[in-house]
Amino acid sequence: MPVDPSVWVDRYGDYLFRYAVLRLRDRSRAEDLVQETFLAALKGRTSFSGRSSEGTWLVGILKHKILDHFRRQSREMPLTGGDGTDPPGDDPFNAVGHWVGGPAEWGGDPADLFRRKEFIEQLTKCLSGLTPAHANVFILREVEGADTKEICKELDVTETNLWVILHRARMQLRKCLETRWFHGNPGGGS
Numbered sequence: 001m002p003v004d005p006s007v008w009v010d011r012y013g014d015y016l017f018r019y020a021v022l023r024l025r026d027r028s029r030a031e032d033l034v035q036e037t038f039l040a041a042l043k044g045r046t047s048f049s050g051r052s053s054e055g056t057w058l059v060g061i062l063k064h065k066i067l068d069h070f071r072r073q074s075r076e077m078p079l080t081g082g083d084g085t086d087p088p089g090d091d092p093f094n095a096v097g098h099w100v101g102g103p104a105e106w107g108g109d110p111a112d113l114f115r116r117k118e119f120i121e122q123l124t125k126c127l128s129g130l131t132p133a134h135a136n137v138f139i140l141r142e143v144e145g146a147d148t149k150e151i152c153k154e155l156d157v158t159e160t161n162l163w164v165i166l167h168r169a170r171m172q173l174r175k176c177l178e179t180r181w182f183h184g185n186p187g188g189g190s
Contacts (some may be wrong), residue, residue, distance in 0.1 A: 023139050025090040025128045070136045126176035138169040
């Protein structure tokens with residue numbers, strides 16, 4: 001049985017907002033989607049079966065709102081930047097496909113790192129440096145855990161295009177995090 005909706009904002013508002021900001025990288029849009037989540041939950045509260053916690057139910061609604069946002073955004077902008085080529089000199093691989101310098105050692109447990117507020121702040125900044133399309137694909141795949149077929153269908157891209165976009169997003173994030181966190185933060189990395 002659902003808790004009184006009048007306590008939803010106090011009980012779940014901050015968590016839902018942080019969840020949305022991390023995925024959207026836009027505080028204003030995150031606020032809007034959290035409000036839309038509460039409205040949708042209020043309208044559909046009689047359909048809440050109680051098979052999960054109320055918080056899980058609200059996060060599920062928010063996930064759908066975020067996915068809808070990404071769908072709308074993907075229809076409004078191209079998925080590749082300009083001519084679709086990477087900037088010259090940014091290739092971390094040589095002509096035979098070996099690492100030029102290799103990724104830096106991040107050390108430690110990635111799950112522990114992800115719990116650190118400072119790391120999340122840097123990751124959010126790095127995500128904001130990606131094109132919206134690249135960031136959206138990365139978040140859908142790596143944060144939301146959406147599968148390849150689902151992302152391709154929702155964003156109307158081929159699997160090959162999706163893997164290229166993911167590769168570019170990962171490489172840009174790796175470069176940014178190595179600069180901002182692992183080499184630029186005395187508390188980061190080993």
